[in-house]
Amino acid sequence: MAKxxxxxxxxxxxxxxxxxxxxNNKKKKKSAGIYRYLTQKNPKNTPSPLELRKFCPYCNKHTIHGEIKE
Known part of the structure; x- marks a missing residue:
């Protein structure tokens, strides 16, 4: 049980x-897009920014996804 x-x-x-x-590709008309994941973290346990290796369908490979400020 949680306390x-x-x-x-x-x-x-x-x-x-x-x-x-x-x-790097600002001149191209067609933008590849930016893929984002939503998750949760406890800031007391992990105060540093979170970085996870996840799949990006735009890059079509596993890349590092870093925490951003909203």
């Missing part, structure tokens, strides 16, 4: 590969 309040907050993870491609 006390749950401190979990919502976190958005953004694909770092898509962000780099968008910056």
């Amino acid at each position: 006390g309040k749950d401190n979990r907050g919502k976190v958005t993870l953004e694909c770092t590969g898509c962000v780099q491609n968008r910056v």
Whole structure:
């Protein structure tokens, strides 16, 4: 059983590969897009920004998704 309040907050993870491609390919008309995941984390246990390796359908491979501020 859980004791006390749950401190979990919502976190958005953004694909770092898509962000780099968008910056490098500004002249192209067709944008690849940026893929994002939603998850939760407890800021008391993990105060540093979260980075997970997840699949990005725009890059069509597993890339590092980093936490962004909303």
